[in-house]
Amino acid sequence: MDLALITSVLAIAVFAGTSLIYATIGEIITERAGILNLGVEGMMIMGAVSAFATAFHTESLWLALLVASAVGGLMALVHAFVTITLRADQIVSGLALTLAGVGLASFLGERLGPDSGPLVGLRGPRFLEVDLPGLANLPVVGEALFQQDPIVYSMYAFVPLVWFWMYRTRPGQQLRAMGESPQTVDAMGIPVLRWRYIYTVVGGVLAGFGGAHLSLAYTPGWSENLTGGRGWIAIALVIFATWRPGRAVLGALLFGGVNAVQFRLQAAGTSISANLLNMAPYLLTIVVLVLISGASPLRHRLGAPAALAVPYAREERT
Amino acid sequence: MIPWTIKFERRLDPPRYLGWLVPVLSVAAALVATAVLLAVFGVNPFETYRAMWDGAFGGLFGGDVYSLSETLVRATPLILAGLAVAVSFKMKFWNIGAEGQLVMGGIAASGVALFLPGAVPGIPQNAVVYGLLMGGAAILAGAAWALVPALLRAYLNVNEIITTLMLNYVAILWYSHLFTSVWNDPQGFGFPGSALFERFTWFPRFFDTRLHFGLVLGLIAAVFVWVLFDRTRFGYEIRLIGDNPEAARFAGVSMFRNIVLVMLVSGGLAGLAGLSEVAGVSHRLQQGLAADNGFTAIIVAWIAKLRPWAVVLVAILLAAVFVGGDQIQISMGLPASVAQVVQGVMLFFVLGGDIFSRYRVRITRTAPAPATEAV
Numbered sequence: 001m002d003l004a005l006i007t008s009v010l011a012i013a014v015f016a017g018t019s020l021i022y023a024t025i026g027e028i029i030t031e032r033a034g035i036l037n038l039g040v041e042g043m044m045i046m047g048a049v050s051a052f053a054t055a056f057h058t059e060s061l062w063l064a065l066l067v068a069s070a071v072g073g074l075m076a077l078v079h080a081f082v083t084i085t086l087r088a089d090q091i092v093s094g095l096a097l098t099l100a101g102v103g104l105a106s107f108l109g110e111r112l113g114p115d116s117g118p119l120v121g122l123r124g125p126r127f128l129e130v131d132l133p134g135l136a137n138l139p140v141v142g143e144a145l146f147q148q149d150p151i152v153y154s155m156y157a158f159v160p161l162v163w164f165w166m167y168r169t170r171p172g173q174q175l176r177a178m179g180e181s182p183q184t185v186d187a188m189g190i191p192v193l194r195w196r197y198i199y200t201v202v203g204g205v206l207a208g209f210g211g212a213h214l215s216l217a218y219t220p221g222w223s224e225n226l227t228g229g230r231g232w233i234a235i236a237l238v239i240f241a242t243w244r245p246g247r248a249v250l251g252a253l254l255f256g257g258v259n260a261v262q263f264r265l266q267a268a269g270t271s272i273s274a275n276l277l278n279m280a281p282y283l284l285t286i287v288v289l290v291l292i293s294g295a296s297p298l299r300h301r302l303g304a305p306a307a308l309a310v311p312y313a314r315e316e317r318t
Numbered sequence: 319m320i321p322w323t324i325k326f327e328r329r330l331d332p333p334r335y336l337g338w339l340v341p342v343l344s345v346a347a348a349l350v351a352t353a354v355l356l357a358v359f360g361v362n363p364f365e366t367y368r369a370m371w372d373g374a375f376g377g378l379f380g381g382d383v384y385s386l387s388e389t390l391v392r393a394t395p396l397i398l399a400g401l402a403v404a405v406s407f408k409m410k411f412w413n414i415g416a417e418g419q420l421v422m423g424g425i426a427a428s429g430v431a432l433f434l435p436g437a438v439p440g441i442p443q444n445a446v447v448y449g450l451l452m453g454g455a456a457i458l459a460g461a462a463w464a465l466v467p468a469l470l471r472a473y474l475n476v477n478e479i480i481t482t483l484m485l486n487y488v489a490i491l492w493y494s495h496l497f498t499s500v501w502n503d504p505q506g507f508g509f510p511g512s513a514l515f516e517r518f519t520w521f522p523r524f525f526d527t528r529l530h531f532g533l534v535l536g537l538i539a540a541v542f543v544w545v546l547f548d549r550t551r552f553g554y555e556i557r558l559i560g561d562n563p564e565a566a567r568f569a570g571v572s573m574f575r576n577i578v579l580v581m582l583v584s585g586g587l588a589g590l591a592g593l594s595e596v597a598g599v600s601h602r603l604q605q606g607l608a609a610d611n612g613f614t615a616i617i618v619a620w621i622a623k624l625r626p627w628a629v630v631l632v633a634i635l636l637a638a639v640f641v642g643g644d645q646i647q648i649s650m651g652l653p654a655s656v657a658q659v660v661q662g663v664m665l666f667f668v669l670g671g672d673i674f675s676r677y678r679v680r681i682t683r684t685a686p687a688p689a690t691e692a693v
Contacts (some may be wrong), residue, residue: 101662
């Protein structure tokens with residue numbers, strides 16, 4: 001492999017991995033608080049469609065990001081209400097969120113275009129590549145990391161920030177404790193349910209934001225099934241990352257890299273059918289989960305929050 | 319401060335009637351909520367529901383069964399896939415892969431119908447023999463596809479939600495690959511689909527409608543699952559694991575064995591749904607087999623509270639929503655995906671409404687807070 005190829009694969013990996021990183025870290029935050037939200041796919045696709053519709057009608061990319069985040073947050077709020085207040089099963093509620101989100105996104109995609117028409121096939125504003133002065137000309141990393149769009153750049157600040165919040169602040173420590181032993185956090189006088197609401201919504205906001213990157217930058221525009229299971233890959237990445245934000249980046253880049261290799265192969269005119277090639281990320285997800293599974297030597301590093309998906313009800317303490 | 323508080327008191331012995339009353343009221347509430355949602359998007363909800371009803375059951379009281387038959391045709395794969403999901407969910411084993419297992423069943427049945435008559439001409443070419451062969455192939459293929467996540471979970475503790483879901487994408491891509499290239503009809507002028515199956519492989523149809531044998535298969539499967547749940551040790555064990563895995567372990571119930579068995583049954587039922595679609599409706603492998611039936615099946619199973627008879631009824635209800643959705647696309651120019659929105663909202667309401675059957679909800683006035691804190 002020559003340097004140019006490595007550079008281009010790395011550049012696509014970062015570009016393709018951005019939406020995954022936001023969605024994965026959002027889900028990590030939610031799960032660390034003890035709430036499992038399987039609605040990531042639904043929130044991402046709703047983020048994607050609402051972002052594109054907003055950008056198309058208002059020409060404002062920033063407003064589009066805001067709307068996508070708000071939509072993701074609102075959907076997560078529904079999940080929070082159903083699972084935290086109504087204490088329903090978190091797995092089924094998350095599935096419901098994905099099913100409803102995919103259906104609603106497809107409905108809106110047919111309705112939010114001009115004259116209540118479809119959005120499919122329309123061209124709207126998109127985030128363009130901005131070269132960071134000075135850094136963009138560095139060898140390899142310049143092209144891979146610093147000739148990207150603003151959302152990719154926002155990630156460079158976002159990931160360290162989340163890490164700092166989770167591991168170096170008191171609320172972050174409480175967040176991690178909340179998923180392990182909500183009773184303890186409750187005993188410290190911290191309103192567990194309120195914080196679980198907040199962190200669930202934060203996860204939704206980030207999933208919606210990640211979805212927006214898809215429709216505003218990665219594959220600009222709207223088409224049915226735009227997210228193509230990325231929300232589910234994000235959930236797998238949470239396990240792969242063992243609930244740590246830093247490793248989530250690694251996983252997202254791995255999946256972005258697979259996309260990059262797919263692109264390169266297709267561009268090079270491979271004889272492998274596109275349908276078979278497109279299986280790669282899904283098969284890779286399974287392989288990755290098997291590799292880090294309970295029977296592997298990496299086992300001791302696995303650590304799902306102990307109270308994940310267990311509703312917390314103060315009067316039913318055991 | 320809000321002057322009242324909501325208290326949840328767990329019902330120790332929930333009355334039986336709540337088991338059906340709560341879901342029925344939840345579905346009704348979901349229809350009201352969707353009506354509001356439609357109104358927000360500038361669509362007249364009354365007109366929409368009226369058109370959906372006409373599409374799904376129109377003319378029924380005038381003796382015209384066409385709409386009803388179309389609804390039942392749509393319900394058939396939902397019944398089979400819904401039962402498949404119900405079996406695994408009973409054990410709280412989250413098989414989200416009914417879609418992929420259905421597709422694999424459809425592929426296997428199509429493979430038999432397309433190639434077996436040519437490869438082994440000696441087999442009697444009639445509906446019974448081929449029905450059994452295609453059925454066997456579909457069950458095996460669906461079960462095999464479900465076996466992968468089952469073994470991964472049983473041996474390596476790999477999260478089945480993700481693996482079953484990922485295998486959906488793989489199955490759908492493979493199926494697209496088959497009907498667009500490898501199995502594509504050479505005489506099809508580039509039409510994306512396989513050749514039409516020979517006539518003797520088709521399911522019999524009833525009453526001059528598209529209603530086909532698949533519905534009978536669905537009803538038989540419902541009886542099978544009911545017997546399995548209520549009359550067998552296996553049914554008792556999976557219910558025990560689902561309700562209380564700790565107790566099941568202490569009782570010596572084998573997790574491994576039950577995971578594998580549950581997924582074989584679940585995958586096999588989903589495979590039959592695929593068979594029913596290719597042998598009863600399309601008579602070839604083409605676009606439309608992966609019509610989200612496996613996902614809608616999750617909604618069916620949960621609204622039905624995993625009870626086999628209720629699965630049949632809820633499948634018909636959701637099929638009516640689908641057929642009604644097609645109708646409003648034709649008559650009102652609204653996207654058919656309204657159907658999915660209605661179904662998703664229904665699931666949420668049933669899920670959330672469940673608290674009323676598990677808890678007694680009390681709203682009480684809070685005593686006014688004392689003005690000063692006693693020291």
